[in-house]
Amino acid sequence: MLGFASAATLLGGCSSGSSSGRDAFSGGPTSVPPADRRSTDELLSRWGNGSASRRPSEARAGDWQPLPDSGFRGDAPPFAGLVRRANWSKGNPVPNLMDRMLPIDKVTIHHDGMSTFTSTSQAAAAARIESIRRAHRGRNWGDIGYHFLIDPSGRVWEGRPLAWQGAHVKDNNEGNIGICMLGNYEEQAVSPAQANALDQFLATTVRSYRISRARVYTHQEFNPTACPGRSLQARMDTIRTSRNSALASL
Helix, strand or coil: CCCCHHHHHHCCCCCCCCEEEECCCCCCCCCCCCHHCCHHHHHHHHHHCCCCCCCCCHHHHHCCCCCCCCCCCCCCCCCCEEEEECCCCCCCHHHHHHEEECCEEEEEEEEEECCCCCCCHHHHHHHHHHHHHHHHHHCCCCCCCCCCCCCCCCCEECCCCCHHHHHHHCCCCCCEEEEECCCCCCCCCCCCHHHHHHHHHHHHHHHHHHHCHEEEEEEHHHCCCCCCCCCHHHHHHHHHHHHCCCCCCC
């Protein structure tokens, strides 16, 4: 179903549905694994996240239509070289399974939490992002949960359109831009190109939406999860504090 990545691998990755009943997956509580082994999808499957009342049959391709204007301008920040969604996605968002984005006031960093990924191939990155989108749609979410993704070569990819609230931090998706680093940073190091792209893109994003630097988070700072992995968490600590980083210099 998911091409190069197995369903089991993807369902162990990092993403989280919304708190509003859309992009939701529900399940019952069971025994709790150690915190360092809890991916977000494991948390969703154990504790649920809102209603699962929407039927998959409602998420047809024909459902894609403009939503009423909320007054929010959902354009991506002006970042040179941004790879647009049309260059990787094989499916459209389903607006009636998503909520309109509220005024943006924070950013959260993730890793995809799948297998390690070090390829610099644009085609390989596109295939990995599409596999994540299909896994999220398979949960009856309206689209891939993240707004942007960054691959090991430093390319920044457009994910879910910013006009719509993401599905990446349980109970904290409102006004929250989700950025996912492709790879598993419990098991691999962040590449220099990827780290630099993240720093530069964060700086552009917080300037564009007037977000306080203090409101740039990692997933584990909201929820009990290993995401974004030890290597990326350490890199984020540096990006937020180093005088040499574009973000910290703002």
